[in-house]
Amino acid sequence: MHVDFYEKIWMWGALVIIVVFLVSMGYTTFGRAMQPPSNVEMIDPEAVRSDAEFGNPGVTINADGSATVVIQAFMFAFLPGEIRVPRGRPVTFRLTSPDVIHGFQIVQTNGNTMVVPGYVSQFTTQFSRAGEYLIVCNEYCGLGHHLMWAKLIVEDMPGSAGAGTGSAR
Numbered sequence: 001m002h003v004d005f006y007e008k009i010w011m012w013g014a015l016v017i018i019v020v021f022l023v024s025m026g027y028t029t030f031g032r033a034m035q036p037p038s039n040v041e042m043i044d045p046e047a048v049r050s051d052a053e054f055g056n057p058g059v060t061i062n063a064d065g066s067a068t069v070v071i072q073a074f075m076f077a078f079l080p081g082e083i084r085v086p087r088g089r090p091v092t093f094r095l096t097s098p099d100v101i102h103g104f105q106i107v108q109t110n111g112n113t114m115v116v117p118g119y120v121s122q123f124t125t126q127f128s129r130a131g132e133y134l135i136v137c138n139e140y141c142g143l144g145h146h147l148m149w150a151k152l153i154v155e156d157m158p159g160s161a162g163a164g165t166g167s168a169r
């Protein structure tokens with residue numbers, strides 16, 4: 001069968017692209033162990049509710065004024081449902097799920113992560129604008145998915161006033 005020279009170039013080009021995609025997928029999956037953001041911290045999903053940290057979720061204000069927020073994401077709510085954090089200070093969110101995959105998106109901010117059972121998802125951000133933010137689950141997790149939300153309240157706390165020059169929104 002005669003194949004035109006230019007046709008051959010396109011065929012080989014397409015093949016090379018496919019091979020590059022497959023190799024990069026394999027490398028990131030097996031070589032880089034794709035995980036929830038920033039952490040390769042594992043936890044038994046069945047032990048989440050009795051865990052010393054996640055069984056008692058909430059906000060901790062650290063000595064330097066930053067905050068650590070521990071959250072359980074489950075069908076179909078976040079615990080705690082109302083989260084108060086300081087403005088202009090680093091806020092570290094730590095999340096896990098005792099059941100299925102959920103999403104955690106703080107609307108109109110750069111706070112957004114998947115919550116995968118078996119793993120602890122962690123990210124740190126700052127909020128320069130005080131006020132109320134809606135948190136939604138953005139991974140379909142079941143019949144009550146659309147009811148799964150929480151409220152974030154960013155407010156000036158002792159030590160955080162006037163510090164709102166951070167990098168976030």
Ligand code: CUA
Nearest residue numbers: 102137139141
């Ligand atoms: Cu949880 Cu959708």
